[in-house]
Structures are given as structure tokens and as C-alpha cells.
Amino acid sequence: MESKVTAYIAKQTNWKKELEKLRSILLDLPLVETVKWGAPYYTDKGKNIVGMAAFKHHFGLWFTQGALLQDKHGKLMNAQEGKTNALRQWRCVSMDDIDEELIRVYVLEAIDNQRNGKAIKPQRKPLVIPxxxxxxxxxxxxxxxxxxxxxxxxxxxxxxxxxxxxxxxxxxxxxxxxxxxxxxxxxxxxxxxxx
Structure with missing residues (x-):
């Protein structure tokens, strides 16, 4: 899996060093690195915990069950208001936005929530055929x-x-x-x- 994550980071034009820093933080935690939806993702016991990605104007982390995190520091946002219930993003625009200790706190809380069975289940909308x-x-x-x-x-x-x-x-x-x-x-x- 390492080669796929390395390749993902290498192909980025704007945020290589920042993604490498995020990766080093995440690899230091009790997580398994994989690739999902074309980007690096980190799991615990087969459950999605946090992913990282680079976009044109920002990079960052997304927490699968981020809505359950305490977020005392106001770092998380809903990327698709009205569409996503559990997923939350932590957006960054520079290396200075990477707070290693705070990221560890958030990720460890996410792992703890997952291990304790806390999860927001997706709400299934009915099929309406036009x-x-x-x-x-x-x-x-x-x-x-x-x-x-x-x-x-x-x-x-x-x-x-x-x-x-x-x-x-x-x-x-x-x-x-x-x-x-x-x-x-x-x-x-x-x-x-x-x-």
C-alpha cells in the first residue's frame, strides 16, 4: 500500500510536503494505511477513521465519523451541508495549519469512538423514480x-x-x-x- 500512497503524494503539485507531514503523524498512530476513493485512508480494525487529500486550494483530513468528535477547537467542517451527516473535514492551507498534537487528539478520539461502537449510520432515502x-x-x-x-x-x-x-x-x-x-x-x- 505504501507505494500507492507514495505515488498519490508524488503526483500532487501543491501540497507534497504537507501531505508527507500529515502522513508521518498518521503512521505514528495505531492505524493501518490504505487507499480508498483514490486517496490515502487510515483504518482501525477494518473501520475507516481518517483520510487525507489534496485539492487545488487546500489539503487536509476528513474524519469518517467526524460529527461525533468534540471539536473543542472548531477545526472541523461539513464539506457538503445537507448531504453528509457524519463526515467532517479539517482543511489546511499551509504547513503552519498542521498542529501535530491536536491532530493526534482528534484521531485518537475518533479511534476510541470507533472501538466503542459510536457511529452515525447513513440515513437511507427512499427510491423515487422520476x-x-x-x-x-x-x-x-x-x-x-x-x-x-x-x-x-x-x-x-x-x-x-x-x-x-x-x-x-x-x-x-x-x-x-x-x-x-x-x-x-x-x-x-x-x-x-x-x-
Whole structure:
């Protein structure tokens, strides 16, 4: 795994030294280093604890169950307000933002929470199939059969992809795009799942 994490850090253009520093802190803790979602992630007994990543304007840590952390120092933020319940980010913009002792405190609390079974479970939203997609499914038995064979998450991805479009023309073009994918039993985001 080390070579994948090393490669991830090496390909960064802005934050190499900062990521190396974060990595050294995390490797000094009772965590296992891995790569998930294309970025370094650190686990305890197979459970996700904290990841690190670099972006254009910042780098930082994200805590899988960060909403359960005390965050007395106000370091954590919800990256997608209204979408994520448990995940919290600790954003940094310079080496000076890396407080080694405080990071250790937060990570050790996250490990302790995980070991004590504290977790925010994802809330499953109901599957709502938009009329446009439902009409396509009703008029094509092969399409309907292939769609029904998908997991709930794949079905939801396709339904959301159509319903999230604002304009009718966009909804129609999205439907045209996904029909062949469904017929081939390919999930909307499958190409990103094996990273």
C-alpha cells in the first residue's frame, strides 16, 4: 500500500510536503494505511477513521465519523451541508495549519469512538423514480428487467441523475445517455468505483 500512497503524494503539485507531514503523524498512530476513493485512508480494525487529500486550494483530513468528535477547537467542517451527516473535514492551507498534537487528539478520539461502537449510520432515502425514467422502463421490458436487477444504490444513482436536472431538455438528454448503460448492466458511476 505504501507505494500507492507514495505515488498519490508524488503526483500532487501543491501540497507534497504537507501531505508527507500529515502522513508521518498518521503512521505514528495505531492505524493501518490504505487507499480508498483514490486517496490515502487510515483504518482501525477494518473501520475507516481518517483520510487525507489534496485539492487545488487546500489539503487536509476528513474524519469518517467526524460529527461525533468534540471539536473543542472548531477545526472541523461539513464539506457538503445537507448531504453528509457524519463526515467532517479539517482543511489546511499551509504547513503552519498542521498542529501535530491536536491532530493526534482528534484521531485518537475518533479511534476510541470507533472501538466503542459510536457511529452515525447513513440515513437511507427512499427510491423515487422520476416519471420520465418510469415511462421509459414501462415501455421497454428489457430495460425494466435490467434496471430491476441493479442494487438499490445503482437504481438511486440513475433516478437521481434524471431528477436532479432542472431543464426538461437536460432530463431527456440524460435519459438518452443512461438507457444504453442500463441495457449493458453498467452502473452510472462504475468507472469510478475501482479506483
Amino acid at each position: 416519471d420520465l425514467l418510469q415511462n421509459a422502463l414501462d415501455s421497454n421490458s428489457e430495460l425494466k428487467e435490467k434496471y430491476e436487477n441493479f442494487s438499490l444504490s445503482h437504481k438511486r444513482e440513475y433516478a437521481d441523475y434524471i431528477s436532479e436536472a432542472k431543464r426538461e431538455a437536460t432530463k431527456l438528454s440524460r435519459l438518452e445517455k443512461i438507457v444504453p448503460m442500463i441495457l449493458e448492466s453498467v452502473g452510472l458511476h462504475d468507472k469510478y468505483r475501482n479506483c
